Amino acid sequence: MAAETIERTTPPDTRGPSSRLSAGTLGLGIASVVTVLAGTAVVQARYARAGGPLTPECNRHGLLHFVPTPPPGRGIKGAEGVCHIVGGLRSGSETAILVFAILVGAAAVAVGFGIFRRMDTKRRREQALAGAILGIQAVILGGVLLWFRSTATVFTFVRNFLNFTLLRPYMGVLFRGAKNTIFLAVVGEVGGIAIGLTLALFLLSARRVVRAPARVYVNFFRGTPLIWQLSFFYFLFILGFNLHFSAFSAALIVFSLNTGAYASEVFRAGIQSIERGQMEAARSLGFSYLQAMRYAIVPQAVRRVIPPLLNEFVILIKDTALITVLGLVASQYELYVASQTGYSDTANATFFVATAIGYLAITLPLIRAVNAVERKLRSGLVSVAGGP
Amino acid sequence: MNERSDGGEALVRLEDLHKWFGSNHVLRGIDLSLQRGDVQVVIGPSGSGKSTLLRCVNMLEVPTEGHVWFEGRDITDIRTDLNEVRTHIGIVFQAFNLFPHKTACQNVTVALEKVLKVDPKEARDRAMQELKHVGLDHKADAYPGQLSGGQQQRVAIARALAMRPKLMLFDEVTSALDPELVKEVLDVMQRLASEGMTMMVVTHEMGFAREVGTDLVFMEDGRILEQGDPRQVFGDPRHDRTRTFLSRVL
Numbered sequence: 001m002a003a004e005t006i007e008r009t010t011p012p013d014t015r016g017p018s019s020r021l022s023a024g025t026l027g028l029g030i031a032s033v034v035t036v037l038a039g040t041a042v043v044q045a046r047y048a049r050a051g052g053p054l055t056p057e058c059n060r061h062g063l064l065h066f067v068p069t070p071p072p073g074r075g076i077k078g079a080e081g082v083c084h085i086v087g088g089l090r091s092g093s094e095t096a097i098l099v100f101a102i103l104v105g106a107a108a109v110a111v112g113f114g115i116f117r118r119m120d121t122k123r124r125r126e127q128a129l130a131g132a133i134l135g136i137q138a139v140i141l142g143g144v145l146l147w148f149r150s151t152a153t154v155f156t157f158v159r160n161f162l163n164f165t166l167l168r169p170y171m172g173v174l175f176r177g178a179k180n181t182i183f184l185a186v187v188g189e190v191g192g193i194a195i196g197l198t199l200a201l202f203l204l205s206a207r208r209v210v211r212a213p214a215r216v217y218v219n220f221f222r223g224t225p226l227i228w229q230l231s232f233f234y235f236l237f238i239l240g241f242n243l244h245f246s247a248f249s250a251a252l253i254v255f256s257l258n259t260g261a262y263a264s265e266v267f268r269a270g271i272q273s274i275e276r277g278q279m280e281a282a283r284s285l286g287f288s289y290l291q292a293m294r295y296a297i298v299p300q301a302v303r304r305v306i307p308p309l310l311n312e313f314v315i316l317i318k319d320t321a322l323i324t325v326l327g328l329v330a331s332q333y334e335l336y337v338a339s340q341t342g343y344s345d346t347a348n349a350t351f352f353v354a355t356a357i358g359y360l361a362i363t364l365p366l367i368r369a370v371n372a373v374e375r376k377l378r379s380g381l382v383s384v385a386g387g388p
Numbered sequence: 389m390n391e392r393s394d395g396g397e398a399l400v401r402l403e404d405l406h407k408w409f410g411s412n413h414v415l416r417g418i419d420l421s422l423q424r425g426d427v428q429v430v431i432g433p434s435g436s437g438k439s440t441l442l443r444c445v446n447m448l449e450v451p452t453e454g455h456v457w458f459e460g461r462d463i464t465d466i467r468t469d470l471n472e473v474r475t476h477i478g479i480v481f482q483a484f485n486l487f488p489h490k491t492a493c494q495n496v497t498v499a500l501e502k503v504l505k506v507d508p509k510e511a512r513d514r515a516m517q518e519l520k521h522v523g524l525d526h527k528a529d530a531y532p533g534q535l536s537g538g539q540q541q542r543v544a545i546a547r548a549l550a551m552r553p554k555l556m557l558f559d560e561v562t563s564a565l566d567p568e569l570v571k572e573v574l575d576v577m578q579r580l581a582s583e584g585m586t587m588m589v590v591t592h593e594m595g596f597a598r599e600v601g602t603d604l605v606f607m608e609d610g611r612i613l614e615q616g617d618p619r620q621v622f623g624d625p626r627h628d629r630t631r632t633f634l635s636r637v638l
Contacts, residue, residue, distance in 0.1 A: 275485075278487065280448055280485065281485035281487070284477070284478075285551065286472065286475035286503040287503060
């Protein structure tokens with residue numbers, strides 16, 4: 001280094017010895033979070049499996065055995081399950097777990113923030129910081145659980161939101177609901193892609209007379225609420241046109257029409273993102289405009305629009321819930337309507353919790369797929385348009 | 389070189405060509421003709437309208453005024469089937485413009501199959517022959533992204549040649565290449581010229597213009613300032629502007 005030969009006052013080395021606790025801090029942080037989550041889960045699983053009678057405390061809070069026989073039935077369905085959840089939460093082992101996790105988390109915070117500046121590598125500094133941040137999360141989680149289990153509302157909450165026993169007779173309905181949700185979304189998306197690609201070609205036309213109707217269509221379907229479209233077109237089909245459409249088929253058509261409007265803009269943007277030279281090269285080889293689109297432009301654009309189209313699909317999955325306004329017959333219930341039946345039968349919100357889990361089970365893998373495709377596109381593995 | 393077997397009928401004739409981009413008057417009355425076997429090289433400062441002129445020949449740019457005659461047909465006539473005309477005119481671009489989702493071989497075959505309706509087997513044979521011609525038969529199954537700039541440009545030349553065009557247009561085909569890759573492309577072009585291909589070349593490669601060109605056109609501000617035998621123009625330009633331009637680039 002040439003700089004060392006220059007005579008000048010070197011600033012004092014303030015760096016001190018590097019701490020060696022980085023990995024340890026990370027370990028503490030991980031341990032604290034895992035203790036809260038896994039520990040609570042294990043306690044809950046043990047209480048759920050061990051079963052046992054209703055505790056006096058549960059009885060005091062109005063949890064009574066359900067007695068089906070002489071009408072009207074007394075007690076609460078699934079009272080034992082509720083009691084076990086609360087029992088687990090209020091048990092001594094849970095107390096031990098939470099206190100331990102909070103202490104470990106606090107230790108991770110103290111050590112991590114104390115030492116991270118004195119780490120000699122980026123990697124170690126990140127480890128120390130991650131440990132401290134995990135510690136904060138464990139302290140917060142543990143604190144909230146400690147507070148929550150001590151409140152009187154815990155019984156009400158668990159009875160209304162976590163009474164999973166009630167779901168049992170409805171599992172068939174809920175699964176069929178999930179199936180119908182997926183069916184509605186898939187058919188709607190496929191129809192939408194077909195409509196969207198055609199519309200996109202119209203939107204890109206150099207002729208205003210071709211563009212204008214497509215633009216009217218797109219603006220109409222993007223500018224009115226989907227719930228309005230469902231009601232309007234359903235009544236249009238059955239009353240206006242005297243067609244014998246079930247609400248389900250009407251919804252399939254409306255979902256396609258609506259998705260088509262959004263997909264057309266996605267395709268239009270995708271096609272416009274292909275370099276102009278591609279069209280020029282194709283036309284120079286004697287391709288007609290449509291041939292150039294088909295063999296040169298669209299195959300490249302399709303790859304670029306996969307992530308936004310998958311996003312549209314995730315949105316459509318959730319929007320299928322709007323079909324509830326049309327009134328369905330039982331076999332056509334999709335996930336949200338199915339859960340509503342359960343709710344109105346039992347007046348218990350556990351069904352909404354179950355529905356959320358159902359939607360997430362469908363959408364999370366898709367969201368992951370979107371991210372994976374986007375990552376792949378960005379890293380150029382698919383190159384601009386699909387390598388070998 | 390320079391066989392004029394057609395009894396004087398020009399392959400391409402441009403007649404009083406004007407092009408406006410908005411209010412920008414890019415071509416200001418071009419009259420030019422190209423005989424079969426000619427290698428016409430167009431030079432001039434950037435913005436002088438060279439590329440626009442070249443792109444008017446296959447109607448990628450539609451002239452605002454004037455006529456383009458190809459084989460005695462006015463292809464600026466709205467009734468012309470341009471798709472058919474373009475199968476006879478190959479063009480190679482500065483940016484290669486290969487189809488990135490197709491292999492080198494597929495880049496060559498796609499137009500043969502879909503435009504000329506050649507059957508796939510024969511198209512493949514013809515593609516391999518043209519790739520061999522540009523020295524890339526061993527890269528037939530590579531995607532453009534896996535090829536160097538020079539190799540991509542040679543595939544682009546093969547793609548155009550496979551159509552058996554009567555005229556080849558080259559639009560600054562070496563400008564986007566790393567210096568060490570320029571030669572392999574110029575060599576291919578030089579060989580094409582020696583095989584009697586009619587070519588119109590917009591370029592900044594003055595060596596190529598002098599050695600390979602049979603006709604040199606110097607453009608400035610949308611007009612042709614000087615035209616003639618390359619050696620004569622390079623050796624003793626008639627116009628002051630040509631002299632200044634050449635002294636700057638040589």
